[in-house]
Amino acid sequence: MATLAQQIVNGLVLGALIGLIALGYTMVYGIVQLINFAHGEVFMVGAFGAHFISLYVLPEGVPWYAALPVMFLAAVAVSVVVAMAMERLAYRPLRGAHTLAPLITALGVSILLQEVVRVFYPGATAPLPFPRAFPDGSLAVGPVTVLWTGVLALTVAPLLGAAVHLYVERSRLGRAMRATAQDADAARLMGIDTDRVTLATFVIGGVLAGVGAVLYGIHYTQIDTAIGFQNGIFAFTAAVLGGIGSIRGAMLGALCLGLVKSLAGQYAWGGAQYDYVWVFALLILVLMFRPQGFLGRPERVRA
Amino acid sequence: MLEVHGLSVAHGAIEAVKDVSFTVAEGQIVCLVGANGAGKTTTLRTISGLLRPVRGEIVFQGRPIHRLPAHAVLAAGIAHCPEGRRLFTGLTVEENLLLGAHLRRDRQIEPDLSRVYDLFPVLGERRTERAGLFSGGEQQMVAIGRAMMARPKLVMFDEPTMGLSPIMIQRIMDTLALLRDQGTTILMVEQNALAALTLADHGHVVDLGRTTLQGPGEHLLADPRIREAYLG
Numbered sequence: 140m141a142t143l144a145q146q147i148v149n150g151l152v153l154g155a156l157i158g159l160i161a162l163g164y165t166m167v168y169g170i171v172q173l174i175n176f177a178h179g180e181v182f183m184v185g186a187f188g189a190h191f192i193s194l195y196v197l198p199e200g201v202p203w204y205a206a207l208p209v210m211f212l213a214a215v216a217v218s219v220v221v222a223m224a225m226e227r228l229a230y231r232p233l234r235g236a237h238t239l240a241p242l243i244t245a246l247g248v249s250i251l252l253q254e255v256v257r258v259f260y261p262g263a264t265a266p267l268p269f270p271r272a273f274p275d276g277s278l279a280v281g282p283v284t285v286l287w288t289g290v291l292a293l294t295v296a297p298l299l300g301a302a303v304h305l306y307v308e309r310s311r312l313g314r315a316m317r318a319t320a321q322d323a324d325a326a327r328l329m330g331i332d333t334d335r336v337t338l339a340t341f342v343i344g345g346v347l348a349g350v351g352a353v354l355y356g357i358h359y360t361q362i363d364t365a366i367g368f369q370n371g372i373f374a375f376t377a378a379v380l381g382g383i384g385s386i387r388g389a390m391l392g393a394l395c396l397g398l399v400k401s402l403a404g405q406y407a408w409g410g411a412q413y414d415y416v417w418v419f420a421l422l423i424l425v426l427m428f429r430p431q432g433f434l435g436r437p438e439r440v441r442a
Numbered sequence: 443m444l445e446v447h448g449l450s451v452a453h454g455a456i457e458a459v460k461d462v463s464f465t466v467a468e469g470q471i472v473c474l475v476g477a478n479g480a481g482k483t484t485t486l487r488t489i490s491g492l493l494r495p496v497r498g499e500i501v502f503q504g505r506p507i508h509r510l511p512a513h514a515v516l517a518a519g520i521a522h523c524p525e526g527r528r529l530f531t532g533l534t535v536e537e538n539l540l541l542g543a544h545l546r547r548d549r550q551i552e553p554d555l556s557r558v559y560d561l562f563p564v565l566g567e568r569r570t571e572r573a574g575l576f577s578g579g580e581q582q583m584v585a586i587g588r589a590m591m592a593r594p595k596l597v598m599f600d601e602p603t604m605g606l607s608p609i610m611i612q613r614i615m616d617t618l619a620l621l622r623d624q625g626t627t628i629l630m631v632e633q634n635a636l637a638a639l640t641l642a643d644h645g646h647v648v649d650l651g652r653t654t655l656q657g658p659g660e661h662l663l664a665d666p667r668i669r670e671a672y673l674g
Contacts, residue, residue, distance in 0.1 A: 311544075318530050318541050324492055325528035327512035328521075330545035330592065436532075 141282035146405045147398065152289040152358065154397025155296035159351030160374035161381070161389040162303060163222075163344025169320040169384035170340045173230060173241050177248035179371015181222045181345055185352030186362045187256055187263070188217030193270040207272045207353070215349035221252070222345030226338055249368065257364045266363040269356035288358040295354060299347060300390045307386060312339060320384065373400075376422050382435020391433055396421070443468040443627055444489070444520075444596060449498035449508075451481070451488045458484040461498070464656065466596065471618065471628040473642035473659065475635045475668075482631040483525050486598045489629075490522040491515040502596070517545055521594035525601050525631075527585040531574030535565050538573050538584050542591030551591070558587035561617070579610035586617060590626075597621070599630040603637060615641050639663045 163178045192213035197206055225248050233241045257263050273291060277284040285293075307313035319326040319336045327333055355370070356362050377396045381388025396418055403417035404410060425432065444466040451459040459481035466472045474482045487493045489500055491512035500508040507515055516522075521542075530538050539558055543551045559566030562583040568576070573584055582602060589597050599618065603611040615637055622628055632638035642659035655662065662668050 314533075314537060314541060315544060317533060317537075321530050321532055322528055325524065325530065326541075327492060328490060328516070328524060328528070329541045329588075330513040330516040331541075332511070332513045 142405065143402075144281070144283045146401045148283055148285050148289070150398035150401030151394060152285070152292050152397070153401060154377075154394035155292045156351050156355050156358070157370060157373050157377050157397060158300060158390045158393030159296050159347045159354070160370055161377040161393045162300065162347050162386060164371075164375050165378040165381070165383055165385060165389040166303075166307075166316075166340050167344055168378070170316060170337050171230070171234070172238070174245065174375065175225075175230075175344075176242070176245040176371070176375070177225055177229075177252060178222075178344060178348065179367035179369075179374065180249050180252035181218045181225075181367070182348040182352050182355075182370060182374075183362075183364060183367025184221050184252060184256060185214035185218035185345075185349035186269070186356050186366060187260055188349070189214040189353045189356060190267060190269060190362060191260075193272065203272045203274065206270070207357075210270070210272055211350060211353050214353045215346050218349035218352065219342050219345035222341040222348070223338060226341040231334065231337075249371075253364045253368065260364075263364055266361045269360055269362050271357070271360070272353075273357045286358065288354070292354045292358055295350065297390070299350060300386070303343065303347070304386050306343075312336070316340060373418070376418060380422060380425055380432055382432030384436075385432070385434040388432055388434035395433075443503060444629065445501040446485070446489070447499050447501070449485065449488065449500065450496050451484050451493055452496050453484070457496070459488070459495075463498075466627060466629050468595075468627050469622065469625065470643040471622050471630065471641055473638040474629070474631045475633075475638060475662075478633075483600055486522060486524075486600050486629070486631060489515070489520065489598065513545065516592055516594070519595035520598065521589040521592045521596070522598045523585050523589040523600065523602065525604070527581050529573040529581055529584055529588070532572060534570050535573050535576070535584055536569040538588050539565075539591050542588035543593075545592065550593075554591055554593070558590060561620075562587060579606050579613070582606065582610070582614055583617075586614070590621070594626065596627040596629060599628065599632075601631060601633060603632065603634050611637055635668070636663075639668075 160179065160182050163181065164175065167173060167175045167178065189210035193206060193210050197209060229244050229248050230241055233244060273288050277286045278290055307316055315326065315331045315336050318329060319331060319333050323333050355366070373396060374393065377393035378389045379392070380395060381390070381392025399421050400414045400418050404414035407413065407417055409416065446465070447463050449459055449462045450457055462481065462485055474485065476482055484493065488495050488508070491507070491510050491514065495508050499506055502518055502520060505518070507518055510518065530541065539555055543554065559569070564580055565583055565587060573581060576584065586602070602614050602618070606614065611634065618628055618630070619641060630638060639659040639662050655665065655667065
């Protein structure tokens with residue numbers, strides 16, 4: 140029982156972090172029907188941005204409560220700038236091109252960013268220890284222990300997810316986003332500058348990825364140039380599970396994915412080495428029986 | 443008010459609109475009639491800034507607008523109620539109407555919303571329902587209301603009566619006449635040439651991408667060539 144409860148908590152923490160990345164995938168897909176395979180790298184560069192500010196800029200001996208906000212800001216700034224640059228320089232010139240062109244470009248941007256960080260960031264050819272910018276130790280709930288960093292992730296991620304959901308449902312820009320997602324030409328006839336809406340979507344994705352990157356770093360204590368690819372694939376899977384284009388679906392899909400990975404790693408045949416297999420088996424099952432995902436709407440042909 | 447000079451628009455290698463010219467005077471209802479594929483919809487989409495012309499120019503209130511993006515054309519005062527209505531069917535009626543006022547920052551948006559609901563009470567009663575749940579005629583009301591929410595000087599309607607019942611067609615045509623009487627200039631494209639030319643102050647027949655005939659609506663209605671080609 141204790142193990143089960145512990146694995147559920149571990150799965151939820153992973154799911155919460157993946158969810159922050161999955162929101163970026165699902166929102167960008169919703170607006171421009173592009174699977175931005177480089178979005179994992181937006182997350183990765185955020186982690187390196189926070190690492191950089193902590194190691195090379197902040198003076199030694201800064202208490203964690205002062206360092207952590209600075210690291211969040213640095214990660215968000217780096218992620219947002221990279222996300223905006225890829226939209227502006229790589230994707231916008233291809234708007235209206237065949238869908239394969241932006242997709243392959245996204246893969247190229249992903250590899251480019253991984254290599255740039257690996258080659259130019261000091262020491263990034265091997266995994267780097269992430270600064271311990273949060274109290275060590277854990278919260279004990281009966282037999283279950285949750286690292287404080289896990290508690291932080293489980294608090295911040297759902298709050299941010301809910302904030303994004305409310306923003307998209309209630310704000311003027313959110314309304315413009317939903318209109319653009321449904322019919323970009325009609326949105327332009329309403330006076331919506333769809334290029335700006337698209338850029339704003341990349342910015343929101345970058346903010347969430349940057350916050351997620353710091354939460355990830357302090358929880359799993361080390362980062363490398365592959366964390367974007369690895370978690371990006373999970374986040375993309377989560378977004379598809381939940382129904383790509385759906386914000387609540389992305390969070391739900393990510394929590395599901397975290398639980399399956401964690402529980403299968405503990406109980407299923409093959410153990411932790413095979414936990415990926417069960418995640419993607421779940422994806423295949425969902426795609427077979429509910430291809431639109433948990434909360435997605437079935438694809439309709441537009442008039 | 444609106445002058446189109448020698449407009450040509452291409453879809454890839456094919457010129458969908460060839461050398462079309464016409465003018466719309468303030469306070470008029472002007473109708474473009476012509477067979478399917480004659481380039482009417484393409485003409486409207488180009489005026490809106492969704493497409494770029496290969497040749498020719500579009501001047502609105504003395505200012506060339508054919509290089510402006512769509513949001514700038516709307517800001518200049520031209521709204522476009524597109525073919526097939528293109529409502530945001532997953533959004534509520536009220537959200538659709540508010541999107542029509544997207545560029546506005548003034549305080550008259552709420553009163554304008556009430557005005558649309560006065561004109562079409564069914565929309566007010568069901569304002570929080572998704573637009574996709576409404577009948578074709580009701581959706582056309584939403585589309586007209588949405589275009590009006592921008593407070594445009596000129597509205598372009600593309601096939602506003604397509605697929606509607608005769609009663610609803612009459613209702614839509616009456617609404618367009620009302621808008622004109624309230625000072626909005628209207629440019630419309632209509633397959634239903636009889637209804638359109640009856641209403642129109644001025645008609646332009648667009649054929650194979652060229653303006654072939656033009657004149658006041660009742661003159662065109664009486665023209666034997668029009669009667670033969672479009673009115674049966």
